[in-house]
Amino acid sequence: MMLLYTIGIRLYFVVIYVASLFNQKASQWINGRKNQQFIRINNCIWFHFASLGEFEQGRPILEALRTRHPDKKIVVSFFSPSGYEVRKNTPLADFVYYLPLDTAKNATQFIDAIQPEMAVFTKYEYWYHFFNQLHKRRVPLYIVSGIFRPKQIFFKWYGGLHRKILSFVTYFFLQDEASKQLLQSIGVTNTAVSGDTRFDRVWANAQHPKEIPGIAQFKNDQKLFIAGSTWPQDEALLATLPALYPDWKFIFAPHEIGEEKVNNLVNLLPSITTARYSELIQNSKFKIQNQDATTHHSPLTTLIIDNIGMLSSLYAYADIAYIGGGFGVGIHNTLEAAAFGLPVIFGPNYQKFNEAKQLITLRAGFSISDVNELKGIVETLIGDEAFYSVTSKKAAEFVREHIGATEAILGQIDS
Structure with a gap:
């Protein structure tokens, strides 16, 4: 099995290398690892995140340990460029790296350099050689906000x-009881159901959101529909809404902001009433929306966010949210929007996400499969104020009732 694992890792590298010849993200994955050098330190706390979403998920623990141990160096590693490129300069870490490819040599060199006294991995990513090195050196390794499903390889004959990899983990802090039962079925008992640290993160963000230049002026005291982390399949449906609700404002924050992707989205929307955020703040196009009927300008009703890092704060301005990804491999973060009391709408592929299923049960979240279902739920939310009010309240209460995972975890790893 180790031979197959090694071959799989090597093949993955080859695929990414070939893709890097014509794909920017793959190129960043290759070049970022090729050029980095590790600074030798002693007794750091090492956090690893797959990508940006996992960084935000584990951030409450990172912030807490940073505050509690200001003398300790913090090392953060990412697997994906979408995490590294956005957070490579985070003040929460002393060093930020791409995680090297999981080979015995790479794992030894990396851990020799950073000399961690504790390692914290968020949600998932189980790498044999890195985990094995930590285990050999008796470095505590914690999985936080872990979640498991029966179809994962750990539970196959x-x-x-991969079950061996799990044996290297010191302790699992899990999101739900189902994950605990699954691990127990294969003899893993060093577990606790502590909840999901994302609730802590999004609730804290909702209490103190950042002000984003120009957004309040764009909204202009009108109702705002925000479509976050969208993909082309989502956008094809959502593009029908601005014409149906001319009294509303719309913000699209696509998951990918490459020029081609943004241009395709621009072409779906009415060009005369649509602007990119970068253009808008550079050219003072905010003035357009307040022109009176005597001018020749049309009001600006739709805004496309063409940068990364604003979405979690944008929800503070919104009234309804659509969360993208549900027509692909799975939806993105619904909790960021729900924490602000926003009803959340998303596509059909949400089954892997417990919070989405719970929001649906509460009637604070709504899954749609086509444009007619999208129009139907939007019309209900807009047209029935009582229903909207109850839905909004349930969304916020759902998040508030699930905070506390961070303190539960810290009570064990930092006692």
Whole structure:
């Protein structure tokens, strides 16, 4: 099995290398690892995140340990460029790296350099050689906000090597009881159901959101629909809404902001009433929306966010949210919007996300499969104030009732 694992890791590298010849993200993945050098330090706290979403998920623990141990160096590693490129200069870490490819040599060199006294991995990413090195050196390794599903390789007859990886973990802090039961079924008992640290993060963000230049002026005291982390399949449906609700403002924050992706979105929307955020703040196009009927300008009703890092604060300005990804492999973060009391709408592929299923049960979240279902739920939320009010309240209460995972975890790893 180790041979197959090694071959799989090497093949993955080859695929990414070939893709890097024509894909920017893959190029960043290759070049970022090729050029980095590790600074030798002693007794750091190492946090690893797959990507940006996991960084935000584990951030409450990172912030808490940073505050509690200001003398300790913090090392953060990312697997994906979408995490590294956005957070490579975060003040929460002393060093930020791409995680090297999981080989015995790379794992030894990396851990020799950073000399961690504790390692914290958020949600998932189980790498044999890195975990093995930590285990050999008796460095405590914690999985926080972990979640498991029956179809994962750990629970298959051929998953022996991956079960071995789990044996290197000091303790699992899990999101739900189902994950605990799954791990117990394969003999893993060093677990606790502590909840999901994302609730702590999004609730804290909702209490103190950042002001984003120009957004209040763009909204102009009108109702605002925000579509966050959208993909082309989502956008094809959502593009029908601005014409149906001319009294509303719309913000699209696509998951990918490459020039081609943004241009395709621009072409779906009425060009005369749509602007990119970068253009708007540079050219003072905010003035357009307040022109009276005697001018020749049309009001600006739709804004496309063409940068990364604003979405979690944008929800503070909104009234309804659509969360993208549900027509692909799965929806993005619904909790960021729900924490602000926003009803959340998303596509059909949400089954892997417990919070989405719970929001649906509460009638604070709504799954749609086509444009007619999208129009139907939007019309209900806009047209029925009583229903909207109850839905909004349930969304916020759902998040508030699930905070506390951070303190539960810190009570064990930092006692």
